Amino acid sequence: MKEYVVGIDIGGTFTKFGFVDRDGKIFEEGSSPSDKFDKIEDYLANLFKDIKEREKNLEAPCKVIGVGIGAPNGNFYRGTIENAPNLNWKGIIPLAEMVNKYYDVPVRLTNDANAAALGEKVYGGAQGIDNFIMITLGTGLGSGIIVNGDLVYGHDGFAGELGHTNVEVDGRQCGCGNKGCLETYVSAPGIKRTVFELLAHDSRGSNLVKYSFDEMDSELIYNEAKKDDPVALKAFEITGKILGRKLADSVAHTSPKAIFLFGGLAKSGDYILKPTKKYLEEFVMGPFKGKVDVKPSQLMDRNVAVLGSSSLIWKDVK
Amino acid sequence: MKEYVVGIDIGGTFTKFGFVDRDGKIFEEGSSPSDKFDKIEDYLANLFKDIKEREKNLEAPCKVIGVGIGAPNGNFYRGTIENAPNLNWKGIIPLAEMVNKYYDVPVRLTNDANAAALGEKVYGGAQGIDNFIMITLGTGLGSGIIVNGDLVYGHDGFAGELGHTNVEVDGRQCGCGNKGCLETYVSAPGIKRTVFELLAHDSRGSNLVKYSFDEMDSELIYNEAKKDDPVALKAFEITGKILGRKLADSVAHTSPKAIFLFGGLAKSGDYILKPTKKYLEEFVMGPFKGKVDVKPSQLMDRNVAVLGSSSLIWKDVK
Structure with a gap:
């Protein structure tokens, strides 16, 4: 049967x-x-x-x-x-x-x-990998941490909330009530907020000046990046830098063999992957350098x- | 036998x-x-x-x-x-x-x-606790993470290096080669460096002006804190704030039931424990608030x- x-x-x-x-x-x-x-x-x-x-x-x-x-x-x-x-x-x-x-x-x-x-572990790119981290990039930043082949649930069942680690003291307001959480910088709304910060600083040459806060989304930023829009490109670079720096912290915690990125923002490919890898390597401690694969989920579609x-x-x- | x-x-x-x-x-x-x-x-x-x-x-x-x-x-x-x-x-x-x-x-x-x-798990305060973190504060900041009753070794055996998570981009020079690592702020040499920063800013009323960089150590800072030296007190507050903020990140990773502090700096008792707890609670995500015990190792001596x-x-x- x-x-x-x-x-x-x-x-x-x-x-x-x-x-x-x-x-x-x-x-x-x-x-x-x-x-x-x-x-x-x-x-x-x-x-x-x-x-x-x-x-x-x-x-x-x-x-x-x-x-x-x-x-x-x-x-x-x-x-x-x-x-x-x-x-x-x-x-x-x-x-x-x-x-x-x-x-x-x-x-x-x-x-x-x-x-x-x-x-990802049972059907995707993490088959056979016993230590890895999954990052889902959508309206928030979700995460699942696998150690010794099992999900880390922690003592209360709520472990793996990397979206709410702190990027900056008194940083951006997060929906969780705290300030400066990673997902306020690295997520679909996060990269939009970064675009608005960049436009405030220097809007020259950018097509993104045409959109209201409500109109703008991460797909639009991705499309402009493909046309070499300077603000869109810089927004991806900054987003990847913050993600890479915080993932370096995560590597220091559980030393994963790989980190998989999933979700809308992860579909932007190298625009997000390249700076994430570059800054992870820059910030991670010596013994971990060159050891961690950062790659898109194999179950993206x-x-x-x-x-x-x-x-x-x-x-x-x- | x-x-x-x-x-x-x-x-x-x-x-x-x-x-x-x-x-x-x-x-x-x-x-x-x-x-x-x-x-x-x-x-x-x-x-x-x-x-x-x-x-x-x-x-x-x-x-x-x-x-x-x-x-x-x-x-x-x-x-x-x-x-x-x-x-x-x-x-x-x-x-x-x-x-x-x-x-x-x-x-x-x-x-x-x-x-x-x-x-700590077999003989100390963590007996019966299956998810906790041990922090050792000495010339560096060492850490051991226990998940589901076992040490987290990661894929290469080097997991649990919280001393080398990043506090500040382009922060203090660390012995590991990177900049801004947690242990450059939170360790015996770390609190001394903070005292020097504070003295540079405002040395009024502090007895710590009498000591060279080589002469000063964390025990001396602790002794001055007990006499209400304003710079010594502030150095402990800042050290605990940085530790509390970064431990909030660690809680978001593995959701431990307790965090134990061990070593010289941890012997300063409430001077380090109080700000660490206070800022951990401030920075940690809602579902974890009020749940994590931060306490001294029971094997201190x-x-x-x-x-x-x-x-x-x-x-x-x-």
């Missing part, structure tokens, strides 16, 4: 899901709204109605052996979502337990960046969060 | 050793010079002559079941000392293999701060490095 894991990726607006087989092939992918329900019970009822509907299309005979979930502020130890700022449901949600009403199989959850790290979430189950079965 | 592990702590000037029993009691402690021998073979011959001499004093019948070694740039995976700047023997020394000529038992080695972390080195063997036997 063919076995599947339901991989679920809970985002602020949509929840994506799919049936993932042992080889990392995704079947019957789908999507369901996250933000339309004030009550978690209603959200889950709707989500699992959609999932069960899709399950009918799988070739019989088949069996769901587990559910893996990536969610903002997902806590692996407790199977809970805890005080997630981007979701409607406040406080501590006992999600794993609630999902068991729909599928009476093992349910595991963790945060989305941790899930991506597992996805696949549904890494659904895949990675399913790995929460598959990694122990494989 | 009573069993012992030979615990060895290799320092730049002296090598300390002792026979450690299962309960962490040290017998026949001794010390042997490190810096008098140009050839590693001669150093080891002399050291093990001293150790074997002491062994005769142990109550018979007894047995040495392993040798644990803490050494600068000690590599756990390879059993080597690699390019240690403070030792006479350059390049890569296959130490574990060489020690086997004297004791044909398992030999393990790691760096001194990792050994201290293990000592014991030979933690000899104890910790012996733990490399005992932890797998106990």
Whole structure:
């Protein structure tokens, strides 16, 4: 009988899901709204109605052996979502337990960046690598740290929050309440903020003067960089410098063999990779120089969060 | 038959050793010079002559079941000392293999701060704690990171070098060759450098104006702080602020339950602990606030490095 894991990726607006087989092939992918329900019970009822509907299309005979979930502020130890700022449901949600009403199989959850790290390990470029770091660059900067082949969860289940390490005392205001967090510099909104700082300083020769703060995004900055826009190029250089310097700190912590970059900003290729590598090498301590690969995720165009979430189950079965 | 592990702590000037029993009691402690021998073979011959001499004093019948070694740039995976700047023997020394000529038992080695972390775990305040960080404050800043009950060695055996994370771009010159490393601010020489910066800015009311750079040390600064010397007090505040900010970054990496401070500077008690805790709480991300204990090592007055080195063997036997 063919076995599947339901991989679920809970985002602020949509929840994506799919049936993932042992080889990392995704079947019957789908999507369901996250933000339309004030009550978690209603959200889950709707989500699992959609999932069960899709399950009918799988070739019989088949069996769901587990559910893996990536969610903002997902806590692996407790199977809970805890005080997630981007979701409607406040406080501590006992999600794993609630999902068991729909599928009476093992349910595991963790945060989305941790899930991506597992996805890279089980199906992507980190196969066979036991010490690495995954960085997801989107509206924030997420991270998953793998040590000795396992995710680092820390004593409370919330380890791996490199987006909230400090770049500058009294630096940029972060959504988390602190100031100067890495993700306020290195993320899609972060590079936009850097463009605005640069324009304030010297806007000569830049096409980026045409856009409001609301209009501008990282893709637009990337497109201008490709046309050699001086401000766009400098913004990438600064973003990579900050990321490289902070990743040098991370290397001093766990000495990874590789660091994978995933997400929108990582798709800018060498514009972000080159300065990141250059400044990582500059700031990292001697014994680590020349040892750490910084490279794009190999799952860039696949549904890494659904895949990675399913790995929460598959990694122990494989 | 009573069993012992030979615990060895290799320092730049002296090598300390002792026979450690299962309960962490040290017998026949001794010390042997490190810096008098140009050839590693001669150093080891002399050291093990001293150790074997002491062994005769142990109550018979007894047995040495392993040798644990803490050494600068000690590599756990390879059993080597690699390019240690403070030792006479350059390049890569296959130490574990060489020690086997004297004791044909398992030999393990790691760096001194990792050994201290293990000592805290097996015999000190970290008993029963599976996620913590050990910081050793001396002429440098060493660190050992414990995740899921084990030391983090990383892919190359050199993980846990928090002393060489970056505090400031183009900051103070570090012995490692880089600039702005944490240990240039937070260590015995680091706080002295901060005193000199402060005196340059405003020396009014300070007794520290009487000492040359060579004469001043962290104990002297501590003694003046106890007499409310304004520069000494401010130097501790700044040192703790930098340490607290960088430890907040470390918490975001591995989410430890506790951070232990060990060594000369840590003996200054609240002068260093209070600002460290205060600024760790200020800079750490919301979900970690109020969760991390920062406290002095419980092995402060014991030979933690000899104890910790012996733990490399005992932890797998106990």
